[in-house]
Amino acid sequence: MDSETNIAADYAAEYRALRPRLLSVAYSLLGSVEEAEDSVQEAWLRLDRAQRDPEQEEIRDVAAWLVTAVSRLALDTLRSARRRREEYVGEWLPEPLVQHGDPADRVTLDESMSMAMLVVLESLSPAERTAFVLHDVFGLSFAEVGKVVGRTPAACRQLAARARKHVTERAPRFDVDADEHRRIVDAFRAAVRGGDLDGLVAVLDPDVVMRSDGGGVVRSALRPIVGAHKVARFMLGIRSRYGAALELRPATVNGRPGLVGEMEGQTDSVIAFAVSGGRIVEIAGVRNPEKLKWAGGTAGDRHGDG
Template identity: 50%
Template sequence: MGEDPFVVHRRLLFTVAYEMLGSAADAEDVVQDSWLRWADVDQDEVRDPRAYLVRTVTRLALNRMRTVSRRREDYVGEWLPEPLLTSPDVADDVELAESVSLAMLTVLETLRPAERAVFVLREVFDVPYDEIAEAVDRSPAAVRQIAHRARHHVAARRPRVAVDRDEQRRVVERFLAALSTGDVQGLLDVLAPDVVLVSDGGGVVSAARRPVVGADRLARYLLGGLQKAAGTVTASPAWINGAAGLRIELDGELASAVAVVVENGRITRLFGVANPEKLAWLDDEATLAR
């Protein structure tokens, strides 16, 4: 008897749910619920277990989206996806790394639930239109229209430059060196002139309520924050959602995770997640799969 298909595809199912929800905790709940559904079916009657499981996860994630959207309406400040600690190897799969990046997940947040589900299943996991149609309860023709609309929407907003992981790491190391020594010019050299920082404290911890825009302003904001910190701040490189980023600790305790977008040798976007409720998945590497 072969290995249980649910075990075989569990990493894929988590990745699908995470890309649809932007929350590792919600994604894990959906995967657990899908396991309960799987345990109740006559598995000998399931012709394609992978398709069946993906369809189940998609439906459960769509149901979860309704609860999530209501919860986010009352969120304090900027809402960012829940970051994951990933291995450097994730960056080798360029499409997977881009699809799970905080930059892309933030773009996906601007899609309607059905659009997001269709986009994720088609563009990231290459699921056939007829299988997507079953998962989202639409006709294949309607799914094709939704996919076209979602692609157009995402294309206008997605990060456009693919950067190899060595360059990402070098840029992050330059940023860290300038930050740790208080080198204003060093920061200005590594930050793009129109760089944007988006911070998520969830109203639980201090964070900028609005994006910080521009290299000069961001450099002052970062260095000022270090000076005001009530404790010892240390920052170290980490792979966050398939890209080079930062792990920031205050007196040895994890305080935030920062995902970085690099274009043409400079940082163009930073996504800083400090809400402690969103940092639970940064102790162990998440295992993602397509």
């Protein structure tokens, strides 16, 4: 009995240590904090059941077992979510991860997992996305990826190659550091607050694309807005409508400088920016209240460790 207790304690300790990485894997696959949490929690429950089953062989590599289990669960969720997302009202954007200067944030994103990247990943098939994320982002071998997607290593290599080509063609290229990114976002914020149309246009790429997600629950643009002047007028229209009641506060959104919109002390929106060539090339504004649960804090606290 003591041996079983020790094994269970070892599994629990390793799970706790791996939890941030597991959440990052699941979130990168799903673009949803809540669904990522559910996948990680279910993987822990399965591990707990497995180690209690006398007919189950001892799991020697708990880390590999958990990453595979979480990835499989996330892939199943991603497949079932495709239809729901196709029927979504307006643009579907990932749930943003907002860090308010707290280094203990439970989800540690790979630097490539910006909102802009997650939007591009949505256009991949579930298998392509899984192969790309697990191999290119998290460094799993194609043999390990094959255990998740149920295909040969050679097939997974092809999946990742197709995904990589698609991502290379569509994902914005970041060529500014965090300080320059913040300076440009601050200039955007100042222009919006001051109603400065020319100043706003100056920080926007001529072909900037703005997407907003209200989920049919709150007001948002149902289609992408393209072009510096159109985006600038849209933002100033929002400022004119709400005035000083809407406060845009600096924040870190998916690892990059962004903004959090607050109305009467409540989070109203989260805005992420892709910056290239000294200007903003993409804007993602999330207003759906269901996707703002983590905007005021950190993910990872909803579930315990079993």
